[in-house]
Amino acid sequence: MTQCAQCGNDYAHAFEVTMAGATYTFDSFECAIQKLAPECGHCGCKVIGHGTDAAGTTYCCDHCAQQAAA
Ligand SMILES: [Zn+2]
Numbered sequence: 001m002t003q004c005a006q007c008g009n010d011y012a013h014a015f016e017v018t019m020a021g022a023t024y025t026f027d028s029f030e031c032a033i034q035k036l037a038p039e040c041g042h043c044g045c046k047v048i049g050h051g052t053d054a055a056g057t058t059y060c061c062d063h064c065a066q067q068a069a070a
């Protein structure tokens with residue numbers, strides 16, 4: 001069985017993602033992002049790029065990190 005960990009879809013071409021020692025199976029990158037991507041500490045969007053870390057919080061961009069610090 002290859003069931004998506006996010007939506008439960010049973011998909012033949014599912015793939016696995018290992019993060020912090022836990023392995024998840026997903027049917028799409030969209031589901032992987034929904035479950036695993038951190039949220040920006042300022043605007044709340046999913047951080048799917050490199051992002052920026054400031055004071056232990058992840059932000060989607062420098063602008064958000066600066067807005068949160070201000
Ligand atoms: Zn899914």
Ligand SMILES: [Zn+2]
Nearest residue numbers: 040043060064
């Ligand atoms: Zn942001």
